[in-house]
Amino acid sequence: GAVVSQHPSRVICKSGTSVKIECRSLDFQATTMFWYRQFPKQSLMLMATSNEGSKATYEQGVEKDKFLINHASLTLSTLTVTSAHPEDSSFYICSARDPRNRALGGYEQYFGPGTRLTVT
Amino acid sequence: GDSVTQMEGPVTLSEEAFLTINCTYTATGYPSLFWYVQYPGEGLQLLLKATKADDKGSNKGFEATYRKETTSFHLEKGSVQVSDSAVYFCALSEAGGTSYGKLTFGQGTILTVHP
Numbered sequence: 001g002a003v004v005s006q007h008p009s010r011v012i013c014k015s016g017t018s019v020k021i022e023c024r025s026l027d028f029q030a031t032t033m034f035w036y037r038q039f040p041k042q043s044l045m046l047m048a049t050s051n052e053g054s055k056a057t058y059e060q061g062v063e064k065d066k067f068l069i070n071h072a073s074l075t076l077s078t079l080t081v082t083s084a085h086p087e088d089s090s091f092y093i094c095s096a097r098d099p100r101n102r103a104l105g106g107y108e109q110y111f112g113p114g115t116r117l118t119v120t
Numbered sequence: 121g122d123s124v125t126q127m128e129g130p131v132t133l134s135e136e137a138f139l140t141i142n143c144t145y146t147a148t149g150y151p152s153l154f155w156y157v158q159y160p161g162e163g164l165q166l167l168l169k170a171t172k173a174d175d176k177g178s179n180k181g182f183e184a185t186y187r188k189e190t191t192s193f194h195l196e197k198g199s200v201q202v203s204d205s206a207v208y209f210c211a212l213s214e215a216g217g218t219s220y221g222k223l224t225f226g227q228g229t230i231l232t233v234h235p
Contacts, residue, residue, distance in 0.1 A: 021214070034222070043209065043227040044164075093163065095223075109223060111156075111164040 002028045002098045006112035013084055013119055021079045021115045023094030029074035030096035034109065035067075038091040050077045084119045091116055122147045126210050126226035133200055133233050141195040141229050143184075143210035151212040153177075153186050153193040154223070158207040166207070167195075200233045207231070 003026040013019050023033055031052045036044040048069050049057045056069035066088075068080040077096075079086050095109040127142040145151065155167040155177070168177030173188035184195045193210060210226040 006163075039229075041228075043225045044223075046224075049222070071189060095164075108166065113161070113163040 002096070002110040004027075004094065004096045004110045004112040006092075006094055006115050008115060009113065010116045011118070013117070014087045015085050015119055016083055018080055019084055019117060021081075021092055021094075021117075023077045023079070023112055025075045025094070025096040025098075025110070028098050028100060029058075029098075030077075031074060031099060033071060033077040034095045034099040035069060035077075035079050036093045036095070038093055038114070040091075044093060047079075082115065086116070089117055089119045112113045122151070122212060122214065122224045124210050124212055124224055124226035126208075126229050128227075128229070130230035130232060133231070135202055135233055135235050136199045137233075139197040139200045139204075139231070141210075141231070143193045143195065143226055145191050145193065145210075145212050147191075147212055147214065149214050150214065151214050153184070154211045154213065155182070155184055155193070155195050156209040156211060156225075158209065158228075160206070173198070185210055198233075202233045202235055205231055205233045 003023045007022045022023050035047045037047050038044045042060040046059050047062045050069045050071040052071045052074050058064045066082055071077040093114040095111045097109050124145045152171045154169045157166040157167045158164045168179040169178040170186035173186055176185045182197045184193050207228045207230050209228045211223045213223050
């Protein structure tokens with residue numbers, strides 16, 4: 001199946017700094033990628049939809065100036081957490097939609113392994 | 121808006137026991153339904169899916185039937201193994217409109233299987 005990678009897998013940063021997380025589709029081109037946030041023992045919350053070559057679409061309540069998303073190529077989307085604070089500590093997961101396997105209800109999504117962000 | 125509700129965990133079973141994880145949903149349209157599994161330290165993987173009413177998805181001994189009348193998509197397995205220990209997520213995706221292709225997840229159910 002299709003593979004999605006994320007880098008880094010873990011990052012610890014100081015409050016006030018910015019952190020960039022990369023999401024790559026390794027063996028397919030993804031025009032659409034999604035960014036999720038997962039709190040401990042809770043579900044995944046969709047943060048934004050990233051479309052190659054255009055601006056990301058953010059879900060209600062997600063600050064677009066704080067969580068900057070760039071989808072510069074068909075295989076790479078980045079999430080930058082700007083001026084991070086301890087409350088931004090979370091598990092961030094990306095997924096990519098594989099247009100080769102279109103099914104009713106949308107293309108199948110493949111998930112990255114996630115990035116654990118800890119802000120001290 | 122759309123929502124998915126799963127039975128609360130954690131669920132702890134002995135090997136070879138029968139598993140049921142309940143999932144119900146609310147949606148405005150005709151969604152596709154999914155079960156995803158997250159093994160420790162790994163990303164989510166699609167376990168099975170169903171795209172219309174009365175469809176049965178199955179994979180690795182797991183099954184779930186799309187029940188439109190009860191808006192449910194319960195996950196079942198006849199005999200669980202220790203290797204099935206993971207977090208299971210029920211999810212839906214709308215077929216059209218502005219929510220096209222977006223996944224809405226349930227809260228996840230932790231399953232632990234003991235030898």
